[in-house]
Amino acid sequence: MSDLNISVERPPLLTFTVPMVAILGACLGFVTGNVFEQPMVGCVVGALIGALLSVVLAQFEGIARRKKTWSTAALFAIAGLIFGGTGGLVGGAVVGLCLGWFATWIGSGQYRAGVPTYYTAAQTLWHNVFLAIAAMILFFLVAPLVPVMWLSFNAQDFFTFTPAMLAFEAEGYSLKHYRNFFDGGGRPGLGLLYGTLIGAVVGGLLQLLPNAERSLGKFVIFALVGAVLGVIVGKMWGVSGAEWMTPLKNSLIIAPFATLISVSLGTLAAIGLSQSHVPFRQWIMAIMISPMIVPLIISATGMFFFYAPLGNWLEATLGLNQSFVGYVKVILAHAVLGVPFVIITVTATLVGFDNSLTRAAANMGANPVTTFFRVQMPLILPGVISGGLFAFITSFDEVVVVLFVGSAKQQTLPWQMFTGLREQISPTILAAATVLVTISILLLTTVELLRRRSERLRGLSPG
């Protein structure tokens, strides 16, 4: 935080470092001892080991902190392996890592690195405790996802860790839940081929345009995007009746169309709303935000009573295909739910928009449509895309409305997971969850990159 602490002093070894490390050692020893039902013995032994370790580490002055930490961890891991097998190995490594890191951190005086030099001991202690608390909260945020991913490789059909998994034996693990998940045919290979080809051709053709900038990078990006889309489309091609692929296919049909509707209507409306003179602005805004505010269960029941007769009417009067009508109903329902996100993100982007740009364009003879597509759109595009991503994830992740509005033919991935979780059928849910986490990491990265680009374009931050 402060740049002033150029040198941190080493604390006194015997009156500070040794007791501190011994206390942590005692705590860890208590926990380890508890495994063998000897907490008190563990406590004493741990304190001794901690004290010893701090003294020993203090002797190696020239070695980097990191090396000391890792060698302690390795030492403890070996000790754990000797006393407690594979489980001991992991436990020992964790304990060793904690203790080693703490001992060097305390011993080298780094614990004062984050605070100004005039801080008292109590203030320093509070600062570090606060950091530890914040770290634990962040751990609470992210850690629950780890067991899900781990368990998805379970060789058994359980939601719990098997002894074989904990012992890291190969037979405890398998990809069978992923095979289950991706079961259902399709032709990803062919899709990859066609997708790459089409992407490359489109990328190549775009470079032939009169005033396009030519670069190999663009060509590769188009081919890659084409390949990814090709694999997805190829995998979904002709899938029907599969336990997981059909719901995924439905999700992938419904979400893009819903996104398209909410993004196109939402962007227009956001541009309208950001004009300087809009009558009833507050009320219009409230109506458009309402799908986000109204509890989903109420939206779902309202839509249920609205779409059921509408669907019957469409089938009976216009003679439309039943499954087609089903998709239309769910897509429209999801499009409404995505609207607030598009409105919010696009209006936020438009706040920083310089209206003299459109006037300048008009001045130079561009008509409103040209102005929109050539001047306004490129500037607000990051906002539109991240609004679209929100709308997409809203639809892709939505269960309640689709449960009420859709029929079994429109079963989406979250629906399938929801029924699965209620009845606890198989850990394939966890494989699906892992796939979804991967997708969300990809989306998060995209949004983050877009946000940075947007800020750079608007000159808000140097980033």
Add this chain to the structure above:
Amino acid sequence: MSDTTSSGPMLAADGTPLKTSLARALRRQKLRALALIAPLLLFVVITFIIPIASMLLRSVENQIVSNTIPEATAALESWDSNSDTAPDEAVFQNLFFDLYRAAEAKEHTKLGTRLNYEQTGTSSLFRTSGRKLDKVGEEWQDPIEDIAPALKDGETWYAIMSGTGGEAVLEARRTLWNQMVPGQFEGDVGLTLSGEIAAMLPLTTAAYADWAIFEALEEERNVSKRDPWEAVYAALGLDMRDADVVAAVNAYDGPHAADLQLIAANLDQLPDLTLREAFADLDEDWLDPEVWQTIKIYSPNYTSGYFLNAVDMEKGPDGAQVRPENQQIYNKLFIRTLWMSLVITGSCIILGYPVAWLLANLPMRTANVLMILVLLPFWTSLLVRTSAWKVLLQQQGVINDILVWLGFVDDANRLILMNNATGTVIAMTHILLPFMILPLYSVMKTIPPSYLRAAKSLGATNWTAFWRVYFPQSVPGIGAGSILVFILAIGYYITPEIVGGTDGVFISNRIAYHISSSLNWGLAAALGSILLAVVLLLYWLYDRIVGIDNVKLGG
């Protein structure tokens, strides 16, 4: 703007007064803005606002009683609902014909289900009685057919009833049918009622018209050839009880007058059964005044009954009254929903504040990395996070396994973390935490760090500086985050459904139950209206405190 030197109003370039020209430009701008907004506004209003409004209207709608048994409810008007005896014969007579029609159209079970919400046992009362009404009709049918064998034949009946002048009766009956099953009974019945007969034998004509409409338009059969249903014979028997009718029949000379006169001459062979007794035979609950009180209370077209139910009250003969203690569930559920939402909001504040503070005060680069840790769960599917908590919290789950392995918990007494309120609170705190951190962060980002330093240099301790200087400035963030989390928590459905068991469910789960399982849509709508009212109130507060334009997503 204009450098005109002449007197008079300023002119625009095209010669119109500047004021007019500006006003026109402004109007055009407004119109353009509205035109851009209109498509989405229409879309949202039509597919979202109106459906929800009409769904909420179901919480007061109650036409089913007066639509299904219209004449009985009309006759019931004069019955004193405080009396301790069931109504008189006139009501039962109307009930017989109403219920007969309803039973033929299979609508009586719906009415029974509706009234069963208010008084248990009504459903089976209506179902069994509706099934046996034919038997009551046969009490008259058999002797009448013995006396006048010609009346066994549908064509005889058709000849008797046909004529002119009775169209009004037919249309009146058609209206009643259409009230019960909307739009089902349009078209030609193939029968024109005789006005003379309608005046002479009113019950019989009405019953025959009922039958003819149903036979022609629902079953799509030729009325002139078919035998009428038993209720028509009963109606004839009941008509003949009146001495004036008998006299009129004896003076009548229309088609098959002889057959009618034959019956009039042999009245002693007809049963002298009253319909009150007949219903009591079917089920003695019909003589229970409480059943009739329920029917009378719920006969108006609009009712506050669902709302009263939603707050654990019921309608008695003397107005609203609180339900007995052991039947109260919704107040408890509402209080639990509010209380658990508060607990979740509170724990989100406690957990979110330090993280937001850290993010706002760290250098940009580090803060961005940590922000990803906050945003990752925010972007992860709700079901993934819920399943994660199922994996962690179940009795054979990760948390219990670790605690058992470490020896803190005995293997036999594993902690019950799931399928109760604890599970819901833990999982929902995790799920909603980003919604607290992000608004807090965006407010804290605007608080200059120099204020804290200034406070400290003026001699404040760390705590004083935080509590007197920093915290008050972060209160808007806490307010924004709390209302957002509270609004989201109060309407949650998925997570409580999966990890909540029975003790951890919210009002939403009850609404879903009434919509999809118990089919008590009116009650679901009433519960939903109350929930929506709470949410809208909070939304209004949020708008006042934060402004809806200031909602930020993802930092």
